[in-house]
Structure formats: C-alpha cells, structure tokens
Amino acid sequence: MRRIIYQSRAGSELDRAELFRLLYQARVANEERGLTGVLLHSQGRFLQVLEGRTWKLFAAFEKIRQDPRHHEVEVLFERSIPEATFPAWPMRYFDDHDVGKMLNCMTSAAGGALPRAIEEALCEFLAQGSTAPQPFSPLPLVAAPPSSPRPC
C-alpha cells in the first residue's frame, strides 16, 4: 500500500461540469483498481491524496500527471503506508467553501486523526489559498467531539 500526495493548478478550461465528469470517471476507475483518496479544489488549485497498491497507484498517477486538464503537478509525498486512510472513499471531493466541514469529514473518515503527511499538505495547501492579510494559523485538525457529531 502506497500514498501519493500532489498539488497542481487547474486548467482554465476546466469548468464545474467538466470537473464533475472527471470525478465521476475517476471514482469508477478507482473502484476498479482499489484506489481511494480525496481531491480538494481551492482557488484554481488541486490537492489530491491517492492511495492504493503500488503498481495500480503508479499507473493511475502517470495518467493523472499527464492529464492536460491541470498542470504544474508537484508531488509532495510518495511513500509506502500501512493502510488506506480513507478506505471508503473512491475519490471524495471537497472545495473550500466549508473548510471546517471538510476537516471534520476527513478526520473522522481517517479514524479520528489524519496522518501527519496529509495534515501538513492540507495546511500548506489551504495557507497558499488564504487571502487573509494575517499569517495562516493552522486550524485544529481534530474530529468533532462526540457530543456534537456532524454528518459528512
């Protein structure tokens, strides 16, 4: 089992309809190959966490890397892992309209805590997109307390 995390810049021709078409096809293909993960979209940029068996993962990533619908693909992490972080997600999608909900969903899907590499990539990714004048202060990357469960 292996994990690749990369970020990229969305192509200008990639509109919402095309993005959801891409997602649908990615989920079908990922289910067939046993790949799982998340795709985040914020201000014209993607962050994807893709996990699965090594050769299936590499084969899928080679196609993704060459996909003209995005560019400036930068691998942030590529290493073997003991188990999938989001085993039930063939490719969950989040945009940045509700970052709190996104973090809660990801954290609870990961069993209560995100692996450090994902947490760091996420913080970096969200910080890059932040338009706030003050420096980015990392959000608490913890699951919602049991007394206030939030539906994902």
Ligand SMILES: Cc1cc2nc3c(=O)[nH]c(=O)nc-3n(C[C@H](O)[C@H](O)[C@H](O)COP(=O)(O)O)c2cc1C
């Ligand atoms: C940002 C982004 C993320 C993608 N994620 C996946 C993915 O998780 N799984 C997948 O099979 N294809 C994904 N794709 C699509 C692939 O790049 C490619 O179109 C797909 O593997 C089909 O290739 P093929 O028609 O040559 O088989 C993604 C594309 C982009 C631009």
